[in-house]
Amino acid sequence: MKISIIGGTGYVGLITGLGLAVHGHDVICMDGDLKKLNKLEESLPGLLKEATDRDKVVFTNNIKTAVRESDLIMIAVGTPESQNGDTDLSQLILALELVACYMNNYKTIVIKSTVPVGTCAMARMIIKDNLNHPMIPFDVVSNPEFLREGNAVRDFLKPDRIVVGVDTPKSEVVMKELYRSFDAPMIITDTKSSEMVKYACNAYLATRISFINEIAEISEKVNADIHAILQGMKLDKRIGSHYLNPGPGFGGPCLAKDLKSLICFAGKANASLPLLKAVLERNGLQVKSITDYVMNELKDESNKKIAVLGLSFKAGTSDTRNSPAVHLLEKLADTKITIHVYDPVVKSLKEPLKSRVVFSESIEDTIRDSDCLIIMTEWPEFKNLDLKTIYNMMKTHLIVDTRNIFAPDKAHNLGFQYKGIGIADSIDKNISVPLKNII
Ligand SMILES: NC(=O)c1ccc[n+]([C@@H]2O[C@H](COP(=O)([O-])OP(=O)(O)OC[C@H]3O[C@@H](n4cnc5c(N)ncnc54)[C@H](O)[C@@H]3O)[C@@H](O)[C@H]2O)c1
Structure with a gap:
């Protein structure tokens, strides 16, 4: 044809x-x-x-x-x-x-x-x-x-x-x-139902992400272990494992855009969609709470260096459209903090962020002498980083791991202040049962 x-x-x-x-x-x-x-x-x-x-x-x-x-x-x-x-x-x-x-x-x-x-x-x-x-x-x-x-x-x-x-x-x-x-x-x-399938799929995927971010928030507050919760949920065949990882929220060119579009045309058809509006609102809270946490822990902005690893909205793409990392940088840009960034494929950002951040040549240069390390994208090379080496390179030992790529216990044992998503500062070991004994 x-x-x-x-x-x-x-x-x-x-x-x-x-x-x-x-x-x-x-x-x-x-x-x-x-x-x-x-x-x-x-x-x-x-x-x-x-x-x-x-x-x-x-x-x-x-x-x-x-x-x-x-x-x-x-x-x-x-x-x-x-x-x-x-x-x-x-x-x-x-x-x-x-x-x-x-x-x-x-x-x-x-x-x-x-x-x-x-x-x-x-x-x-x-x-x-x-x-x-x-x-x-x-x-x-x-x-x-x-x-x-x-x-x-x-x-x-x-x-x-x-x-x-x-x-x-x-x-x-x-x-x-x-x-x-x-x-x-x-x-x-018919054409209308076909058009709707796309919105229904993206709204559902966005809902799963916002849902698990909400479960992560409450887990953190009641000292429950999100990793165990996820395994307990994902092995349920009715639930499955996709789009169910807590993190900095959904980004990219489609999910938020399509959700907003759906809410808009639903409004014109007199459907108010309270659930989907909440999904969007919940998503906006993720980067805000990460930024608030970092600013609160650093206390004083002067002479501080933050290292941000990952700029694309997810691993495997160079797309930074609506990326949580970019939203984080936009919030940090208003502070006096020096921001060093590294991404294996994204080597530039649009102004005004471009001239506000320092693009480092390597992960090591990014991390060296920093007061806080923030993981924003789950690139495999970040997962393989040696925490001990990172510890020796940083000035102050604060890790904000928005993709939960590091083992919290290992980070704590090395002396890091470690913050994951849905991971309490200390999990009550007396009530946690090793997962391998459950499955
Ligand atoms: N990117 C994704 O992952 C994805 C996934 C599924 C669906 N979609 C949807 O697919 C559509 C395209 O998305 P995209 O990410 O490929 O966008 P894009 O911006 O990468 O591509 C759009 C292209 O259209 C071209 N264009 C615009 N007007 C034109 C015209 N009059 N004549 C010729 N070319 C013209 C632009 O030059 C551009 O190359 C959107 O509706 C998007 O929501 C995107």
Whole structure:
């Protein structure tokens, strides 16, 4: 099938384009910004090589060619958060107007971007209003994307399921053909339900994270052991283990944005969603309570150095959008504290943070002579750090481990003041039963 991806060098658009090319389709990745292509060799070498070796993908910034030369047009442009938490659909609207104006015969237009319920219906109107030839037939289809950053290629090529929202039998046939060689169940529904699946999934995942952060808070206050609690919960098959680690809260480009968008369009439909509003509120408390703790323990701001390890919103990606680490730095930036940062892949931040923090060359340089070490991202190299070496390098021995990567007992025994998430300063050993004896 001949396919164009509008937004084809974006995070989702590129992986979608290359993934479909590897599955044998002829793909045009169209994007207004082709500069990102220079970095492609580094970020997706395997997938890119396979797609280009088989001559199955081309890149262009010419939307007219992309539209005219394809049967199916997939739109994967950004749908960022607007000032009031609503979804800014301006990139999508512009893309739809341009696609409509260059359409010369029947096209299936697939919306891959995450969009509020009802957007496919709106897209139909936009296309109709902008067609150069009013009689050209078309269908609009919803096909949300569920890939996770850090695992995106695998998630796209081997998805748990493919969700498709169609309103005509013809577009259903086209979508079945598009994904014919994928080994995954396909859920075919109407466009509104399909749009809603994406929001329901992200709202649920965010809820799990806020839920466990709340359990962590109470565990800490009553001296219960969060590690034991997690194992006790995760082995329950009804609960499972994903998205159930206490930490600095959810970040990244999607969870908070999609939750806010859901709350906004639910409000317009007279649904107040008190639970999901609380999930968002709880998330905001995480970085605030970490910052308050650090400031309280350091007491005096002058001549203090903080070492922050990890800037990306999670391990496995260089994405700092809505990263808890960035939110922490924004709060610390207003103090007199010297802040040294290190991340294995993030080597710069946007202003004003860029000139407020010191980017260290190594983990050691970051930690040396610091008064407080804060772990913000769970990169494997941080997990393997030797606590004794860290102890010898620091001036004052305070560790704030927001990812619970170190063993609290080991840190305490070495003389650290150790603060994890959901871990009390001292757990009552008389009542704690070693977990290996339980399982
Ligand atoms: N990033 C993720 O992990 C993820 C996962 C699932 C779903 N999503 C959703 O997918 C969508 C895209 O997200 P992303 O992270 O890939 O965004 P992105 O910003 O990385 O990519 C969007 C791309 O669209 C291009 N673009 C914008 N307007 C255009 C136009 N008129 N013509 C051509 N190109 C245009 C931009 O240049 C950019 O390259 C969003 O709706 C997002 O919520 C993202």
